[in-house]
Amino acid sequence: MSNTQTVASLGENLSLKRIIERLRKPTDDSSNVLVGPGDDSAVLAAPDGRFCVTTDTMVEGHDFKLEWSSAYDLGWKAVATNAADVAAMGAVPTSIVIAMGVPGDTEVRWLEGFVDGANAACEALAPRCFVVGGDLAAADKIFIAVTAFGDLQGREPVLRSGAQVGDVVAVGGTLGRAACGLALLRSGNADAINTWDDWVNIQRRPEPPIELGVLAAQAGATSMLDISDGLTKDAARIAKASQVSIALSRQALQGYEAVLEGAASWIDADAFAWVLGGGEDHSLLATFAADATLPRGFKRIGEVIERAQAAGEDSPSAGVDVLLDGAPVAELGWDSFA
């Protein structure tokens, strides 16, 4: 009976009730949740009198395909990607609200799988983080809009605009693996997908190094973001915001490329393009003063230099955002509408 229940047959209120009952709950008093799901608003604690907030969206057919991602995968990914945006400020993820649209014939057990994935991602990546509210709407295709909150614990937020000439550029986490996984799925090559399922699974259930956000802030990171659209595209965001150029070293990126070369050769792809242009690992890109001690888990991949002028350009707002071994790099990466 419960196997064939749909959202429409159960109704909005009872479907929401089933979801809320299934959400992971704080087991002690240390969570930030003062009033949980079920009222007009949740009430959350902001111990230092501030909170971080970020919002991100996943749309069926544009950002995911149901034949490639299970409900569990999507619940996991929704939490992981938003927790990474909180971590990129140097904050600890504390809570999440999820607004979803689903067709009426969506099975309730699909929603339960989604909740299980969201719960598991919180537990694995951000154990002090809980889903505290949401909304369930009728839609022709599934969309998932997540808003996540973080606690800066008294520290200043690490912005994109603080990179200084002479700083070290460093990455915490992996590069290109999710893009490799997506390319494998798109290839339709079942043997390749089975052989390199680790990278496929990173595409489905990314594992951003959430805890490195706080460590980077404590180590004095001057700027930081999470790489959601690709290394060069996101490095360019720091470059623009800080009015500097980011000079990357190809040699320093070879380790990220090497682990993907096997998969790339199976499907005749370019592993280095995944490293430069693949976003969905949601790793952290940060800059540190040259004499800072990088937190364990960060690897130096370049340095911050004075803003380079593009050839033939003399407008002060122009300039080169990212260079690789001294040469300007095109902005590879994801645009939702491209």
Next chain:
Amino acid sequence: MSNTQTVASLGENLSLKRIIERLRKPTDDSSNVLVGPGDDSAVLAAPDGRFCVTTDTMVEGHDFKLEWSSAYDLGWKAVATNAADVAAMGAVPTSIVIAMGVPGDTEVRWLEGFVDGANAACEALAPRCFVVGGDLAAADKIFIAVTAFGDLQGREPVLRSGAQVGDVVAVGGTLGRAACGLALLRSGNADAINTWDDWVNIQRRPEPPIELGVLAAQAGATSMLDISDGLTKDAARIAKASQVSIALSRQALQGYEAVLEGAASWIDADAFAWVLGGGEDHSLLATFAADATLPRGFKRIGEVIERAQAAGEDSPSAGVDVLLDGAPVAELGWDSFA
């Protein structure tokens, strides 16, 4: 040229930039916005160490039709409905993030109209509230997921569960007008729509009495919510959460009905059904101790009584949620999936 720019032709980043530039900005230091749009997260102040959060979704074809609502209308409505959820906790709306999905051929000026409507609603209904971030995704149809935040200013939140037997039940704001406007639009009767355009406009751009939320909390409201799905359906939520019954008086509701009777007669509809079952005015429903002074703007419509048993039921969880002149009332109102 700019008249024909679409989101796809401009790209995600530049479209977002255009939106962010157009957002209403705080003109003094008293806003809660510490870090605004453009970084991985916004950073907001929570002066009393807590914040309220609510999220709600509007989906094209399910919650709105583009032929009935302009972009400006939708921006207004997105802010108004969510600010009402914050007000229903007794809090002051401070900030909003908006995640949207739109087709690539959406004109940029449509997005600008949406921003103008959101700005205007903040200014008119919640002047200390600012849009501080968002996300723009590609989608086949438009959806709008809003998350809003509020400041309790040191007060306890007013929950749904605090109604006490003997309390007065009161409404702040109008009832049934948005439902009347929707019925007029659905009728396709152009004369009726023109004649009763005030009610059509409340459907398009609701004007919840946001400031009454704080006043109700200060007056000691024991429970409160915003009527988003219909008076009886939302009153039932208070009844269930508080384990009481809500006894409404038909006589006290006649004023709400009277102003809608003219429109109802034009399209052969039942004005009282709009009063009982129409939700989108987003007025506030609250309970107060019998000896409390109701804030100006609230009107008494009934009282809280001991939980009545349904005929033939003796399970302790059963019971009648809402009565009208002593008789149980069916739960009229909106279900997204019904």
